[in-house]
Amino acid sequence: MLDVARHFMPKEGVLRYLDLMAAHKLNVLHFHLTDDQGWRIEIQRYPELTRTGSWRARTKIGHRASPLWDDSPHGGHYTQDDIREIVAYAAERHIGVVPEIDVPGHSQAAIAAYPELGNSDVIDTASLTVWDTWGINPNVLAPTDNTLRFYEGVLEEVLELFPADAGPFSPFVHIGGDECPKDQWRASDTAQKQISNLGLPDEDALQSWFIRHFDGWLAARGRRLIGWDEILEGGLAPGAAVSSWRGYSGGIAAARAGHDVVMCPQQQVYLDYRQDAGPDEPVPIAYVRTLEDVYRFEPVPAELTGDEAARVLGTQANVWTEVMEDQGRVDYQTFPRLVALAEVAWSDLPDSAERDFADFERRMGAHYRRLDALGVAYRPPTGPLPWQRRPGVLGRPLDGPPPQG
Template sequence: MSAADRLLPRPLHVEDRSGEFVLDATTSIAADEAAAEQAALLRAALSASTGWGFDGRGGREIALSVDPSLAAEGYRLSVAAEGVRIAGGSASGVGNGVQAFLQLLPPQVYRRATVPWVRWVAPACEVADEPAFRWRGVMLDVARHFLPKHDVLRFVDLMAMHRLNVLHLHLTDDQGWRIQINRYPRLTEVGAWRRESQVGYGADAPGDGRPHGGYYTQDDLREIVAYASARGITIVPEIESPGHVQAAIAAYPELGVTGEPLEVGTRWGIIPNVLNAEDSTVAFFRYVLDEVLEVFPSAFIGVGGDECVKDQWRADARTQERMRELGVGSEDELQSWFVRQLDEHLTARGRRLFGWDEILEGGLAPGATVASWRGSTGAVAAARAGHDVVLCPDETVYLNYRQSEHPEEPIPLVVVITVRDVYAFDPVPAGLTESERAHVLGGQANLWTEYIDSPRTLDYFAFPRLCALAEALWTAGDRDYDAFASRLDAHLARLDALGVEYRRADGPLPWQTRPGIPGRIDTRAARAATVAALTANIAPTP
């Protein structure tokens, strides 16, 4: 098998050479200071499966270095009989080269105990590579179903393996608040726990009668941030507002419009309870963001902004009075005012607000970056207005959607999104000028977890579709799905070695089904019509 056939995502340039590099007990790993952390990660990965220490002298060497002449995330990998050289434009670039080198070795290299019967060889080759997009992300919803820290770290490892570099962590929603805020302890004392969870789709779906919850301490999150950073991944936190906030209102009822006590949400879907627009509520979320900034060094900080039902604002006399005080003429403009307060706060602290495309309604905050999930309409409108965008259209990269028409797909949702569909994803919408295209940072897949209630289920929905996303966001130029599918078949042996319970091409295994639990099935035409109606108020002028 050639080197090119082993690598996923596909690199820009691969040249096979004669010979092979053989690892043995005398092989050593060396690195310059800038690449020392990547050398430690490589040594740990190789030592686990081979049983060798890679600190010997006199044998063949794997040398890691940072070369500033390369693109920041780019790398050069040279494999020859006498040694291996991995250079990257930064530590992250070196890390990408390390991941490519691991893929040249037998798939057993991903096992965590010694595999003594394997001959550890890599084919001689030259690889020159760099990513097409700077934002190659995954949104992971830990609010609907809490994912323990151990499993978040495992997911980070799987992202790094595929050269994905942004983990957008959805930390708060109606059904749970997952980040410790020292100033407001009830956010986790109350908001991190719900009495039960809805099972299946629809108003008639029952609850399971089982309490669910959990949260990350700030030290947990600092650990996740450091772990991800060492692997070239930025964690972008998201704190929802002014909708999707019932967990926060349950903890502090004064944040709501009515002031009435609420429980943490137990039902899925769009919930009408929203924040009020008082200065005290804005101040509350500014204080929350201040603690978020202390934990997360990311330039981008998510504030949500999606699916904010404005019925309570319309019906509430105080909110209408507040709108007159602020001089805003509509409820859409009131949401824009709220988001702008947070934008100004983040901008003053050197950060950038990141929100869903609904933040375009009523006017966009000056420093905002838009995640366009309702098709590409929001991306086009934002880019034409001079704002950066990340494309994540639900009909292509919502990986909680069903994977086939197979009747045993677990809790089937909306439209079918196959591996082939994800592979065809292009984060640059048609019709943008060259200057507008420059505002497209990249794309991401979204994994909403209303019906993903365990790490095993997360595996099933994420993989192998995330493998296709990784290549769609990494590799520039023409795409060949058949060639990708062939490389993916070989790549699945690596996922097997890691214990990833991915979806098989012929459908779910028996324990991956959820018999008797209804979902929601749409046609693509029906979904497109819904999205067009939802985005009519932000559609740009042709």
């Protein structure tokens, strides 16, 4: 999963990453195109999404508690022709592209472009701009029929740009569904009337109604919805799939309920997490996840039965780019750990303890030379090079081992 919403990656950079994926036999790009900090895909019927929503005035440097700012505007977007080129380039390399359009949270960029999408009876949505910092944003979409119609219009264009037959997993469309605070809905007369009109018990059920609407809408068009594991709350239609990011538990629950699962638990395969506890590690985020940690990752939980385990479609590593401002930073966080993920994904060893990390390290000696030839600014096994460090940029290191679950 490549996040181009927090920091935009130009088309040429995306094509380069498709080449790197193909070199490692990775066959799906989960393309995170929209978030609070930027809207990156041209939607012709809603031009303000990119005219306004693709640019922010400044950007927080480092963790959101950092006092540092980059005061230059940041932005960019892919035209529809860019998207067609990316999808075709991927297909030629046997890679499917799964677009993500986030709803109902992570949507401030869309609200900044079209204020009527927000909870305007609670806050002055016309004053919102594209968000310039990180974290969980309280400004979420209004749960109204008008919002549904708007995003149906968005998705109609998305389906045309990402054909269902363009590669592995191409029928899927990711709708996010994570980290949606309900405070504005609780304070909104409009949201409360919607809850009453629909006969729902609470705001959590209202989010489930929102997600279920697009589940049915996509299914009617021969497509499949996938979302982060929060979409399990309130129940899902049988065809929907789940990206299990909050540990294994969401994926286990989804598989046992008969849903397909992509395993991407943050404790194991979030590549924005730091790679070492040393003081030179640039912008240290969360827990230490070393190359060996990723190599030891087991995508299929042992507690699943054979039929349940068959629901695990695969695994992915998530590259969130809040603290990755350019290609070099993305390379550093992604490689060489993505190489370990590729071997894990295609391994036929049922137990991660059987994987020989010493042999993997030995083979990486030759592979580092390939990465050098490809111009990949990976993290060397001996630690960051001087120009890869970010002294003085505040991160969010967490002590102790990552929580499981």
